[in-house]
Amino acid sequence: MRCAVLGDPVDHSLSPVIHCAAYRELGLDDWEYDAVRVAAGGLAGFVDGLDPAEWRGLSLTMPLKREALPLLSSHDDWVSATGACNTVLLEPDGSRHGLNTDVTGALMVLGEHDHPLERAVVLGGGATATSLLLALADRGMRHATIVVRDPARAGDTVHAVAAHRSAPQVEVRTLAEVEGEAETLTGDVLVSTVPTSAQVPELLAAVADIPLVFDVVYDPWPSPLAAAAERAGWTVLSGLDLLVAQAINQVVAMTGRHDVPGGAMRRAAEEELASRSSR
Template sequence: MTRYAEVIGDPIAQSKSPAIHNHWIKQLGIDAHYDREHVRADALADYIARRADDPQWAGCNVTMPHKLSVMEHLDTLDPLAKQIGAVNTVVREADGSLAGYNTDAAGFLEPLAEDLAQQQYFRMARVLGTGGAARAIVAGLLEHGITVVLAGRDPAKARAMLDELDPDGQHHVAPLDHFSDATDFEFDDREGCFDLVVNASPLGMIGQPPLELDFSHVPPGSLVYDIVTAPLETPLLREARDRGFRTVDGLSMLIGQAAVAFEKFFGVPAPRSDGDAELRRILAE
């Protein structure tokens, strides 16, 4: 019998998850499919109860607004999901129990693996945004010994997040508009350091205001990472490339987190031998 998984949320029509997972299912030729299901907040408990009784249901990805509320309907939580405080992947285990995971941190970190495998004297990330995605990103960065400067419209919220995730860490907060004005700060010799600048906010997305970042705040040799996927080439990434910085776009995190979920759903790794080139072409259509 055909196994299936799906993505749930409200709204859900915009999700790219079906295109990603069904591409991999087709590549592998496995007997499975991946759908989307519109689930309102008042219907979440009933949805989980019905799916939990279906042995062919492998699980679901979870998008807004259910990443927090779904946790109360699960039997177990992965430690990282518990730390982040949000679940984006529910897996029906062999015994019928439901386990909650957060694959956002792993998906975010995937394109940084080569950099993080190197030895560095110091690692710092400037993370712009304090929402749910930022929380997962910060949690992932902390696992790799990265000092974080977290910027948001409300610095108190940023401080509370850092104090909760790493109460003994020497991290910093700043108002988001701190990075919009030019600075005359002279960066020291960054040889042997890893510097990362992350837009973890929706700023720059279609329909949202632009992200205001003056590049005088970006250390030489930094990697600039924008998790926005629409547009894929954001003004931030365009300017970063024009200035000679390495960049990572939002599809990298989206595909990376989906690959972790895919293996949990279907028990086989996602086929990615072409470096996701064909999948990126499909998602750009």
């Protein structure tokens, strides 16, 4: 049975290493998991060409998470809430079921730490930010400050978060104004979905007092944001935590197995990252 991660770019993805580690531990010797470059606008054509007798599941990364929605026959509630899908199950009858394991993975990661989560600051306003904001709302977030370069591009995220059953308050600020002010932002948790190139000293100073930092970056690690938080003694969660957690949920969904070896999956990812850094 075949599975794959799709995106553009995708050659850097750790997903094949993580999923294949799970298959080995589970004794699924006839399962394969590859990385396939699929550019924006190409998802429908790729999926239409797959034989559901051979293919079981697809993991989706940027820029395909929203592009998948019209292709689905059904989907879970988190896909509806986020407007984004990162997992497609190809059923034998040709139907396609969508999941958002970014949300359920974030819920797993956040559930491992006993921190207040009522006030959140989130850097970035794309699909991943939406997923983490909804996970935070499920964990008790009452107020969110979303910091983005262009507020017009955060509309879908603001709408999705405001529509959560807990109706958290949402404020949008620009990176320029945050970086230009002398005051620091306050909150219980800081989530960053921006690349390391955007983690400039002015931004780091503006969020320096937030005691729980969840940076979805995992390579290079530590990111400037994570390194600063670690020096301050704050709790730091990484993109690798999220990547492995959401992959565990994907393997369960794709294989039907619930004895998924999360430890082996994490070790495989760490070994691959160590190998890449030594090259």
